[in-house]
Amino acid sequence: MVDHVGKVVLPGEIVTGFKASEKTSKVILGPGLRQETETIRATKPGILRHKEPNIYWVDSHQKRYIPVKGDTVLGIVTAKAGDIFRVDVGSSDQASLPYVAFEAATKRNRPDVKVGDIVYCKFVEANKDMEGEVVCIDSSGKSGGLGVIGRDAGYLFQVPINLTRKVLSPDCELFGSLGKNMRYETAVGMNGRIWVKAKTVVETIAITNAICASEYMTNTEIKNMCKRLADSMAGF
Amino acid sequence: MAGGPDQKTVLSKNVLQMKFMQRSALRIEKELNEEENKDIDDEHWVLDLPATQKLENNYMFEPSLVRIESLQFGRMSFCGFNPEIEKLMKRHNTKVELDAAEVKEMELSVQEDEMANRYQSLFGTIAKKFSSKRDRGQIEEKFSNSEENPPKSKKHRKFIKPADDD
Numbered sequence: 001m002v003d004h005v006g007k008v009v010l011p012g013e014i015v016t017g018f019k020a021s022e023k024t025s026k027v028i029l030g031p032g033l034r035q036e037t038e039t040i041r042a043t044k045p046g047i048l049r050h051k052e053p054n055i056y057w058v059d060s061h062q063k064r065y066i067p068v069k070g071d072t073v074l075g076i077v078t079a080k081a082g083d084i085f086r087v088d089v090g091s092s093d094q095a096s097l098p099y100v101a102f103e104a105a106t107k108r109n110r111p112d113v114k115v116g117d118i119v120y121c122k123f124v125e126a127n128k129d130m131e132g133e134v135v136c137i138d139s140s141g142k143s144g145g146l147g148v149i150g151r152d153a154g155y156l157f158q159v160p161i162n163l164t165r166k167v168l169s170p171d172c173e174l175f176g177s178l179g180k181n182m183r184y185e186t187a188v189g190m191n192g193r194i195w196v197k198a199k200t201v202v203e204t205i206a207i208t209n210a211i212c213a214s215e216y217m218t219n220t221e222i223k224n225m226c227k228r229l230a231d232s233m234a235g236f
Numbered sequence: 237m238a239g240g241p242d243q244k245t246v247l248s249k250n251v252l253q254m255k256f257m258q259r260s261a262l263r264i265e266k267e268l269n270e271e272e273n274k275d276i277d278d279e280h281w282v283l284d285l286p287a288t289q290k291l292e293n294n295y296m297f298e299p300s301l302v303r304i305e306s307l308q309f310g311r312m313s314f315c316g317f318n319p320e321i322e323k324l325m326k327r328h329n330t331k332v333e334l335d336a337a338e339v340k341e342m343e344l345s346v347q348e349d350e351m352a353n354r355y356q357s358l359f360g361t362i363a364k365k366f367s368s369k370r371d372r373g374q375i376e377e378k379f380s381n382s383e384e385n386p387p388k389s390k391k392h393r394k395f396i397k398p399a400d401d402d
Contacts, residue, residue, distance in 0.1 A: 030304045144309035168307040179314025188310035
């Protein structure tokens with residue numbers, strides 16, 4: 001038994017040495033691992049990660065987004081078709097967004113969404129054989145931060161998907177340290193799109209650059225960078 | 237009569253549609269369905285093979301990295317830029333903190349069997365607290381196993397009738 005955890009795995013490689021949970025004797029496989037009857041193979045190149053007690057997945061550098069149910073993504077409305085909007089989320093196919101899936105929208109009362117709008121939405125249907133479906137409400141019918149964003153201002157840019165995961169992980173202090181001395185708001189989609197809005201264009205550019213630069217930084221490096229950024233913004 | 241002895245009397249469609257006939261209508265439909273299914277089953281060819289064993293699957297699949305890595309919600313605002321979003325963030329954070337506190341509490345708190353063990357030894361002490369002074373002697377008797385205190389002969393206090401002379 002070879003312990004692959006923390007090592008690089010390549011697509012097709014057989015992965016062994018899983019620890020099952022003691023209670024249920026099950027192993028949870030995340031993205032990048034596939035079961036073929038008895039053997040488990042990697043389907044993505046990357047580092048095999050393990051989380052206690054029994055979760056395994058492959059952490060890889062990736063730019064192509066594959067929809068997953070429950071992901072929140074940033075999409076761009078490309079068309080209005082009957083009772084749905086078509087939304088480009090950066091995956092192989094466009095997703096559909098029903099017009100009743102907005103807060104306080106009814107059949108009569110259509111939401112104010114135009115072609116070209118950015119929507120922060122959540123996947124409720126993500127299937128490899130079917131068109132994905134996104135909504136802009138939570139289970140209680142509230143918007144909960146979802147919906148059309150940035151119609152008046154803001155900047156949308158694309159980063160590798162692993163970077164969005166990094167900045168959203170609870171250990172990462174990038175947004176917190178940036179937010180100490182800068183007023184801004186942001187929306188991060190799991191499809192690798194980040195939207196930033198600050199008061200001035202200079203600030204927006206600074207934040208964008210900080211996010212892009214943080215891909216290979218540790219937490220202390222990120223903190224230092226944010227400090228230097230704040231100093232230079234203040235004119236020192 | 238027009239119908240022969242082996243011909244079933246059939247209720248007309250109009251009668252069956254009436255409200256009070258609904259139950260029989262359903263029953264008749266069910267019977268018809270059963271007959272049809274029987275016919276289909278009889279015609280169905282099945283290979284006479286031993287039943288295939290279902291393998292036990294020890295692997296579960298979780299496609300979402302959001303849940304695996306417990307990622308934060310992606311909508312954020314800082315320094316009061318968008319108060320609505322900050323309220324939302326606060327709510328999210330308190331929820332996360334509460335969950336974390338609960339987990340910590342589970343770790344720190346006394347387990348059930350530990351509690352039971354402890355209380356077993358404490359039982360006498362605590363029982364003493366809640367008993368009246370009069371009963372205290374009895375409880376001590378029960379829980380002291382030492383030889384120095386041999387159990388006293390039980391003397392029930394009884395009402396002594398006052399002697400009524402005269």
